[in-house]
Amino acid sequence: MKSRPARLLPPGGTSRARRVHAMTRRQLLRGVVAGALAARGLASEPISATSHAPAVAVAPALAGQRTLGAARWATLRAFALVMLPAAGNLPGAEKAGAIEYLKQALAGEYAVFLGVYRRALDDLEALARRQGAVSVARSASAFASLSADRATLVTRQFAAASPRDFAVLRQHVLEGFLADPVHGGNRDRAGWETVGLVHKHKE
Amino acid sequence: MRDLPSQPAAPCLYTAVVATGDSTSVCIIGSGAAGGVLAWALARAGVDVVVLERGKPAKRDETAEDELLQVIRRSHQPPVERDGTVVVEPTARAEGEPTRVGQAYYLLGGGTILYAAASWRLRPDDLRKRSRYGTVPGSELVDWPLTYQDLEPWYTMAEKEIGVSGKSGADPTEPPRSFDHLMAPLDEDPFSARLAAAARKMGLRPFPIPTAISSRNDAYLGTNQCQYCGWCSGYTCLFYAKNSVDITVIPKALKTGRARVLTDSYATRIETDPRGRASAVIYRETATGAEKRLAVGAVCLAAGGVQSPRLLLMSASKQFPDGLANRSGLVGRYLMFHIEGRRTAVFDQAFDFVLTKKVGVHDWYFPAKTDAWINHCSIQSGSRRGPLRFALSREGWGEDYEAALARDFPRTQQLQAMVEDLPQLANRIELDSGRKDPEGYPLPRITHRYHEMDRLALVHSQERMGALLQAAGGKLVDTAEAHTNITGAYTYHLMGTCRMGTDPKDSVVDRDCRFHDVPNLFVADSSFFPTSGGLNPTLTIQANAFRVADYIVKHRKELGG
Structure with missing residues (x-):
């Protein structure tokens, strides 16, 4: 395999690219994404969330109850x-930062999904109690x-009974595993490292 | 007689248009591949232009290489709930939910910000389908009223002004050219090298795909040398190496002092004077909600194959009850997508992540005499999925799932086919009588079904791609039939809805892309394509936009500019 020679950015490219990273993408995202996505009633296409996000009563109904609670x-x-x-x-999800991602997402852009989360997690809980x-x-x-076996069994039951809610939660966990760390997950690029992705400009 | 259901009349929605006294010689609606080029070509010739762009400048730096923002949340597109398009097959019993099919990117620079940048010249036979293949039942095949020779100088100009990297003479179907590519092709990556070697062993002639990605710094273009990060198709380029029109031509247009670009400006209606000429464009400032009136000498539509005809249909009036410039009843008809085939294989080797179109195979671009289809089909590398999309596309969860991601993601490669969509009268966009956007304007509605030949050609391409991947040592993990379903087979190429031709009864615009019914109204996006070819359309749009601009410059006096 031929190795590629190192490339030099021109002066303009260097400063521009470096400036972008120096600004920290988080700073930029905070304003841009939070505003834009909240206004748009965010939905992610792979789970065809059109039936989810808009169906959830958004801001007014959620005011004052924006957390899920410890359980x-x-x-x-x-x-x-x-x-x-x-x-x-x-x-795994925790070490790779997926839980932290969910926390940040549900406190921000994904607040519109809180209703889905409450319903889904309560369903899971009810199934778990039925499992003994x-x-x-x-x-x-x-x-x-x-136990791991029982949790797997209950998750299967949940996925079969509530496939759309399951898809939302599953997708968001995967986002926390593989999305750019700037969004709060993929800690130390653990997800990317797992799947062998070398992100040349984010090392 | 054709069976042409009448279009629903567009309601007159604006009531308090601000008479700004603003005017321009040419109003260009849309700032993408066509609009950017028009702005530059007209402004440098001394014509005053105003570009109305519905979107904003791309947040290039913030979103570059960010799969969550760009591909999952699609932060560069309006959400489907707001602006989605209903797509129906003519025979469908029930309507599906709104989708993103038919949506353009609302960005300064349009789709060129995010496209894969494949920059092809159409082949002479792409432009003379009727002469080459005769009649085909169920399809209204025509020749373009232009030949490749007519377009060649404009292709050359577009390649120089946009900046195309490539290797002349390497593509066995490449037509004659008067000028070599501006830049050398991009370097091969390990997968494209392996694919090319396997193709050569099969007796094929693989070649580097011409792309509007800079293989060197170029001060005139304003672009930097590609850094080979791999995040091309579907992503903004962090390094300003993808030659999108917001980098290459729009800044130069602005520098002339002749061009103004108004972003967040949503064109909602074109007005005509008593002579039936376009006299003003009404647009809505997104930030304020104010509706403004821009007096115009001429109008060039460049909003894409769905939004351009939509605007014409929304501009119905007493003079044009079926939509502006729609006396033929053909505005919105002959909608063509390309059919996107994909094959996937897993290899024994991990590859760098590369979303760049590198290797093409055109040995099967033209059908054989014995084939039961006449579609032209291109096969291209560089269509992998990002890790998140890859993970979401696979079923399952748990340790085995996680281990499979780790094992398969770096070893999985895809090929993509670009299959020609034959023109059909029944395939169309029209105004959706039941759905409006939040501003109250009717949303587009798409009716589309592939021709039987389209499906045959797609399956054939799927089989060929499978053979190629296997020859390169890959193990196929899908079937040839995959992706032939209607919902999986659309591209963002939206063509044909303002068909170009010589007869006003059978076409919407003339060979200069001027509307038969409105002499100072033009279209330069891919709406004008009479047939779609089997190649990504952007360079043809850009070449033709230079040609249309030249026509406008030469006829500026009679156009009122």
Whole structure:
């Protein structure tokens, strides 16, 4: 395989490219994306979210209740680890920053999905309790207390019963694994490293 | 007689247009491949122009190489809930949900900001389908009223002004050219080298795809040398190496002092005077909601194959009850996409991530005499998916899924086919009587079904691509039938909806892209294409825009400019 010679950017290109990175993409995104996406009622095409995002009552109904609560977060964390468990060289959702991504996304651009999350996580929880995790306190997550095998079984049931909600949650976990770290996930580019992606200008 | 259902009359929606007293010689609607070139070609000839662009300047730097923003959230396009298009097959029983099919990019520079930048000259036979293949039942094949020789000098001009990298003479179907490519082709990457070697072993003649990506710094173009980051198709270029019109020609147009570009300006109506000439463009300032009136000497549509005819249909009046310049009833008809075929294979080797069109195979571009189709088909490399899209396209979850991502993503490669879509009268865009955008203007509605030959040609291309990938050592992970379903087969190439021809009964614009019915109204986007060829259309749009601009300059007095 022929190795490519190192390339030199021209003066204009160098300064422009460097300036972009020096500005920190997060600064730029904060204004640009948050405003634009919130105004647009964001939906991501791969999950055909048209039936999701607009159906969720957006800002007014959510004012004052913009968090999921500790039990639901525990369920969501456990769900993310069912999607992407840590094993061997595989970092799993938590180490790769997917949970942090979800936190940031749900506090910002994806606040429109909070209704979906509440419904989905409550469904998961109900299924978990039906699977025998009834002794867990109401204030805690029964789903998070399940063994890996049982959590997998319950997740299968959930995916079959609520395929659209499942698709939303699954997609967002994968986003937290593989999207640009500027969005809060993919910690230390762990997702990209897992799939062998060398992002030449983001190292 | 053709069966032409009447278009729903467009309501007159504007009530409080601001009479600004503003005027220009030529108003260009849209700032993409066509609009950018028109602005530059007219302004440098001393013609005053105003470009109305619905979108904003691209947030190039912030979004470059960001798959989540560009491909998943599509931050450069309006959301589907706001501006989606309903697509129906003529025989469909139920309508689907609105989709992005038919949407243009609302950006200064239009699709050239994000395109893969493949920059082809159409082949002489692309322009004379009727003469070459005769009649085809179910398709209204025609010859273009132009030959390749007519277009050749304009292709040369476009290649110089936009900046095309390539290797002349390498493509076995390349037509004669008076000028070599401006720049050498981009370097091969390991996958394209492997593919090319396998193709040569099969007796084929692979070649570097001509692209509007700079293989060297170019001060005149204002572009930098490609840094081979791999994030080309579908992404803004961080390094200003993709020669989009907002870098190459629009800045030069602005420098003349003759051109103004108004972004966030949504053209909603073209007015005519009592003589039936375009006299003003009404546009809406997105930021303020104010509707403004721009008096014009001439108008050039460059908003794309869906939005240009939509604007004409929205401009219906007493003089033009079926839509402006639509006495033929053909505005919006003959809508053509390219059919995008894809084959996927997994290899024993991990490859760098490259979303750049590098290697083409055209040994099967023209059909054999024994083939049951007449479509022209290009096969191209460089259409991989980013890691997130790749992950989302695969079913499953859990440890095995995660391990499969890790194993397969760097080893997976795709080929893409660009298959010609034969023109059909019934394939059309019209105004959706039931759906309006938030400003109250009717959204477009697309009716489209592929011709049987389109499907045959697509499956054939799928098989050929499969053979190529296998010859290169790949293990196919899809079938030839994949992607032949209607929803998976569209591209962003939107062509044919203001058909060019000599007879006003059978076409919408003349050979100079001037509307038969309105003498100071032109179209320069791919709406004018009478047939679609099997190649990405951008360079042809740009070459023709230089030609149209030349016509306008030469006839500026009679046009009122």
